[in-house]
Amino acid sequence: MTGHLDLDAAIIGGGTAGCAAALHLATRGLRVALFERRTVGSQASGVNFGGVREHGRDFAELPLSRRARRIWDRLPELIGSDGEFMATGHLKLARSDEQMASLEDFARGAADYGLAVELITGNRLRADFPWLGPRVVGASLCRSDGQANPRIVAPGFARAARQAGAQIFEHEAVEGALRDEGGFRLETERGRRVSARTLINVAGAWGAKVAAWFGESVPIEPQSPSMQVTEPLPYRLPVNIGVAGGDVYARQIPRGNVIFGGGRGWNDFGAITSRAGGGNVTQAMGRLTDILPWTRHVHVIRTWSGIEGYTPDEIPVIGPSDTTPGLIHAFGFSGHGFQLGPAVGEVLAELVFSGGSETPLAPFAIGRFTGAAAPVGAQGDGRDPIAAMQQGETR
Ligand SMILES: Cc1cc2nc3c(=O)[nH]c(=O)nc-3n(C[C@H](O)[C@H](O)[C@H](O)COP(=O)(O)OP(=O)(O)OC[C@H]3O[C@@H](n4cnc5c(N)ncnc54)[C@H](O)[C@@H]3O)c2cc1C
Structure with missing residues (x-):
């Protein structure tokens, strides 16, 4: 299958965070497509313990976690399912x-x-x-903490996102992406060519791999x-x-x-x-x-x-790229991102529309790992990603 898609926003990763972002972006009228290598919710978002807890979190995460908790109560109106969420404490x-x-x-x-x-x-x-x-x-x-059924939450967000107009492509990995003057260009395993003004990296444990395409090196450890x-x-x-x-x-x-x-x-x-x-x-x-x-x-x-990406300080990377305008990251949830996912989707939509969020994100900045901002292609493996893509090479 081939074809060309011209989008406002492309999303890499169909976990809870990606599916929730797709819903909020599509609801606000953007042309958005999500690409998932397997099926939505098949990785950490679908196989986790199902704990929906604020208790015991790093205090830096609490504002985001508090916001997420309010959304868990509203799931039925948001996605047409309560995700079997119960506030059991x-x-x-x-x-x-x-x-x-x-x-x-x-x-x-x-x-x-x-x-x-x-x-x-x-x-x-x-x-x-x-x-x-x-x-x-x-x-x-x-x-106020509780539990939910992880098997059904990300698919619930994906279904609602589709109804809101998002395109969700399963069994379609993004194999490479770069940014040039026209915006982002992605290539998928099915040979589809995609252009997008904004690129959202919610690739879970593989988020650092996507960040590295843009010269940002984050020390993610995949653990299970x-x-x-x-x-x-x-x-x-x-x-x-x-x-x-x-x-x-x-x-x-x-x-x-x-x-x-x-x-x-x-x-x-x-x-x-x-x-x-x-x-x-x-x-x-x-x-x-x-x-x-x-x-x-x-x-x-x-x-x-399942496979989850852990950062050294065990809080995620959430926010704009330091190297590449229009690229936004949210990955490295370090074993506790299921509860956060619904709020991460909202925050990503805010970042797309306004460049900021009502939720404090400073502790999650990618710069805490990458140091000073570097131009695209100046880090990583040293290859020029635009030239590589032009030569038909993906990574
Ligand atoms: C066993 C286990 C138990 C856990 N228990 C809890 C818990 O009780 N409570 C809690 O809050 N959190 C828990 N977590 C953590 C939580 O599940 C994760 O933090 C959260 O689901 C991460 O969501 P995500 O959307 O960022 O990533 P994921 O759900 O991993 O989604 C990322 C998606 O990106 C896709 N992808 C990657 N690269 C590409 C590519 N190039 N192209 C296309 N698609 C790509 C992957 O296939 C994947 O589906 C647990 C995790 C595990 C593994």
């Missing part, structure tokens, strides 16, 4: 006094952002959460959180569980299965495949039974993972 557990002190610190800091986090210890802990194991010494509860799910059990876990230190987390869906994670698995970044890690799987089981003793002896029926 998120209970973070401490297994030592030091961990409890870290939960207290977070609760104090979160209050500055208007996020309510309750500290729970002593008799109240045992009375309110009788199903916790004895090793837990205290907890903090963020009642290990996930597991048990057989259905009697329903008794009404809140999402995490622990200070993050080595295990769990939630129970109404059908009864307990979904839990902890530790890192394995991936082959080039082949785009991943799986839960052997040793980590049994360690996470042990940690789970430690905090929820009633999960002892239950059957794990499936394990899986």
Whole structure:
């Protein structure tokens, strides 16, 4: 299949962030197309734990996360589906006094952002959460947090984006892109040639690869959180569980299965495949039974993972490119971008229309990794991307 597309905005990546951006740009009348190498929501956005939490975030992320939380309540009107979002609350557990002190610190800091986090210890802990194991010494509860079904959220945004007029191309990787005087020129694996005034890089763990086409080098590490799910059990876990230190987390869906994670698995970044890690799987089981003793002896029926891009400071890159006008990045969500995705889409649309956002983005600037701005083609592998494209070469 070949053809030429002339667009206002081209989007590389069909995760939650990309599909939400497509929706907001199309709703505001832009000619927009999204290109996804596989199917929308098939990578991190579709295989994650499903935690929708503000609790425990880097404070730099809280304004964005607060904005996202408001959107989660509006999903039905926005995309015609609630994504199975339920505000079940998120209970973070401490297994030592030091961990409890870290939960207290977070609760104090979160209050500055208007996020309510309750500290729970002593008799109240045992009375309110009788199903916790004895090793837990205290907890903090963020009642507005919750969980959703990752399988359906990005496809929901993609469906709404299509209805708003966006074109969504699945099984069509973008193999190369460059910018010249006329704007961006993209080449896809199907040989389609695309022109666009704006290019949005929401390529997830592959975002650094796209940034490198424009001379921006971001040290992204592709990692794979290990996930597991048990057989259905009697329903008794009404809140999402995490622990200070993050080595295990769990939630129970109404059908009864307990979904839990902890530790890192394995991936082959080039082949785009991943799986839960052997040793980590049994360690996470042990940690789970430690905090929820009633999960002892239950059957794990499936394990899986996905590929996520981690930055060294574990907050994302969001904002304009330092080298290339019209290029906007949002990637490197470091294991917690599912909750943020709906707000990232709105922010990207704001950046396209006004060059700024009502949400503070300074901590996410790409320049924290790349240093001073450099002209297109001056970094990376040293090749001139425009000349390379003219010679029919893509990368
Ligand atoms: C196992 C696991 C558990 C997690 N748990 C949670 C959680 O509980 N809560 C939370 O908030 N976050 C969680 N996360 C993180 C969260 O899933 C991600 O941060 C988020 O989904 C990232 O969304 P995205 O749209 O940026 O990227 P992705 O969903 O990875 O989407 C990027 C897309 O770009 C496509 N792409 C890449 N290169 C190209 C190209 N050249 N051409 C076309 N398409 C391309 C990819 O195929 C991919 O579909 C978890 C992640 C994993 C892996």
